[in-house]
Amino acid sequence: MKKIFILFFFLIICLPALAKVKSKDINFPGKFYTDKIKTCTSMPDISFDLNFYVTKVESLIGYDWPADWKANSNSMTVKHEKITVPIKMFLAAIHNAISKNDIESINVSKRLLVHLAKEDTLYNSISIEGLKNKPKCWVNNDPNSPCWFHQYEFARGVFSNYMIAAVWLKSELNDEEYKIVNRYIIKMYEKFLKPIEFQEEEAGIYQMANGGTSVLVYSSWINDKNLAANEINFRFKEFNKLIFKDGYINNNSFRGYRAQWYHTYGLNIALGYVYIADLWGAKIPRSLKKKLINSSKVANLAIKDWDKFRKRKFDGKKSNAISDPLNARKHTHQNAFGIDTLMEIVTGVKLENDPVYLQKRKKELKDGIDDLIGFNPNCLEK
Secondary structure, three states: OHHHHHHHHHHHHHHHHHOOOOHHHOOOOOOOOOOOOOOOOOOOOOOOOOHHHHHHHHOOOOOOHHHHHHHHOOOOOOOOHHHHHHHHHHHHHHHHHHHOOOHHHHHHHHHHHHHHHHOOOOOOOOOHHHHOOOOOOOHHHOOOOOOHHHHHHHHHHHHHHHHHHHHHHHHHOOHHHHHHHHHHHHHHHHHHOHHHOOOOOOOOOOHHHHOHHHHHHHHHHOOOHHHHHHHHHHHHHHHHHHEOOOOOEOOHHHOEOOHHHHHHHHHHHHHHHHHHHHHOOOOOOHHHHHHHHHHHHHHHHHHHOHHHHHOOOOOOOOOOOEOOHHHOOOOOOOOOOOHHHHHHHHHOOOOOOOHHHHHHHHHHHOOOOEOOOOEOHHHOOO
16 A cells, blocks of 8 residues: 555656647647737837848848858858848848738738748758768867858758748748748758757757757648647757756857857757747646756856856767867857846746846847747747
8 A cells, every 4th residue: 555655656746747748738829939929129120111121131042051151161150140140130020010010011021931932042051961971060179170060050040940930921821822932841841850850969959959949840830739749748858868957058068168158059049949838838847947947047157157167077078169268258148139038937047147248149139030949039928
């Protein structure tokens, strides 16, 4: 009888932490991060009323990203602005057009969405299969060595944000427009995302939750709740593995003079993913929630006492650690411009004052979209 009671008690305590998300739990809100796109004071005044923004987005159509990457990027630095800035402007302009019911701008948005699809934009970028025949990043710990993965990663990331634009505009598309956009999305997904579905990572949380957020967007586009549930279950397991009990993140938190920068980069992405999963109906495992709380506290420790933050021992791979103090980034990652909002919503932890971060993020706020998570956290209803 005593054994039965102990087993019953164990099940009561542990089942919520182990419970799997099921397809019946999933409810797509319709606009990815919300059920209705509303006017947001944190969204910059980017509009297709101005030809400047139309031209900027048009510059992405058929852009030769592989040539740009080859000429300008290496393992430490990726010059991605020619593809990331236009896609962020595209999303911001669409967000503003829909929130204001600006029919003319919505029509421009649709035209651009279709044109990007017709030209198979970014499809010529290297695939996961192609990476198998290429050298790894940071060869011999050389920051100037080419990183072929970056070419793939940023093509995948921009495409993921394109899918978000498509989800936002889906109800506005006619049959022919939908057919063109859908063909492109399926083609791109097959090359850039299908091969990494449920692919385990040894270390690190990077762009779009290592592609997990991208899979969620696709599941929303094709209305596949089973895919969404499977992805969330897999990603929660991955996060639990990659985030240590004390909140440090495998790889991110140990990248030398940029450890703080990459820790908050990974934390922001994990928080963005968890917010979406929770919104869609998933229950966040207690173990993961505790790790995210601790990870947020680690972000604050790095702000308050950088040297103490760096003292944490790590025996894992450090091939991409920044060893030159001249390349240091001793601040919260500026691209995570809404990490303070996400931390408070998801973990209840308030970000400490980080003056360098607050100054540097001003530039990113002007784009309106955090393309690493696919939305602007400051537009969330708290």
